[in-house]
Amino acid sequence: MFFSLSKLVWLIAAPSTFLILLAAAGLLLGLRWRRFGMGLAALGVVGLLLAGFGPFGRMLLIPLEQRFPAYVEDGGRVDGIIVLGGTELARITAVRGQPSFHEAAERILAMGELARRYPQARVVFTGGGGNLRSGPLQEADVVRMALPQIGLPDGRVTFERLARNTAENAQLAKELVRPRPGEKWLLVTSAFHMPRAMGCFRAAGFPVTPYPVDFRTAGDRDFFRPFRSAASGLVFFDLAVHEWIGLAVYYLTGRIDTPLPGPQADHPSGGNPSR
Known part of the structure; x- marks a missing residue:
């Protein structure tokens, strides 16, 4: 509903x-x-x-883009990578027969780059479809078709195909991967979407580290x-x-815990605050 x-x-x-x-x-x-x-x-x-x-x-x-800083490599182990869907053009892909994306395709490029940088990490893509009417392809189907283009074998990525919004991304991804305490998971999504995404993953009890991509502005100089x-x-x-x-609707309906989720000094990985 x-x-x-x-x-x-x-x-x-x-x-x-x-x-x-x-x-x-x-x-x-x-x-x-x-x-x-x-x-x-x-x-x-x-x-x-x-x-x-x-x-x-x-x-x-x-x-929104400035809320979480760009990820800085710290040399530590990365156990997993979560990539949120929403950049895929499933209808055009179905008609044209080749994977099509809109301007947020950096999410998929980052998935390929991170999978190669951390060969031991699990890679999970979460996304079913954000449209009211389901089409012949889901977001996950489009990304699977694009794997050869970003240099990843089919078995390298685990696909979650049911999520329709950010809250479902977080909940279903947690149920799929069952993260263990102390594991480090990177969360890849557009920078402007990262506050809501981090809020949803915190509310779901899935500690993740933000990896923002797809910046649309040059920061304060564009104000x-x-x-x-x-x-x-x-x-x-x-x-x-x-x-x-x-953000407002998710906060009012209890899907995130704060109106504008941000970095937590005592939880550098972006994990759950103590409540």
């Missing part, structure tokens, strides 16, 4: 969609109530311009940088708002 409801609500709540609908509704209402309708239409248009050309998408995304095209700005704004709403 939670999964389906979240997908349906976002169809309208995505800022770019909501603002377009607001402008269209304003124009229609303006036929009957001119001042009120034109006010709504103007609000929608101004919102689209600000979100599209202004720096607000980057402003919202940078604090006031506007966009050259409205399309690019709206994509950033939608992405950032989606992640902040996700």
Whole structure:
């Protein structure tokens, strides 16, 4: 129920969609109530311009990307690597017959690089599908097809094929790998998504070390940088708002323990805090 409801609500709540609908509704209402309708239409248009050309998408995304620092090799043993799905284009893969990914494909590239760097580590990919309607392929199927391209044999990766969101990624991955106390597992996902992912793994009782990839900004230097095209700005704004709403909803529904999970000084591996 939670999964389906979240997908349906976002169809309208995505800022770019909501603002377009607001402008269209304003124009229609303006036929009957001119001042009120034109006010709504103007609000929608101004919102689209600000979100599209202004720096607000980057402003919202940078604090998420900066929340967990990039991983620094410490020379210690790595027992396992968890890679979260969400970058796979399963429908296009099924039609074209070759693995297709969107701009977060760094997750899969990192999986290949880390698997070679730590040959003794278990590698787990978790991801079933994030769409309301299941297609002919799951996220895991797309990644399996791509293994030869990143230089990994089929048996090197264990696939979890049922998870539909981040909370399920954490819970099902824990059930699959059954981590032992003291083991070090790296968690690979997009930098802006890492706070919510870490919160879910902590809530599931699975201590992991963050390995953020797929950075979308250059950090603080991009804070006031506007966009050259409205399309690019709206994509950033939608992405950032989606992640902040996700954090709020996950916190309010008990899927994470804090509104904005961050590093824990007394748990450098990102493990569970004492509660």
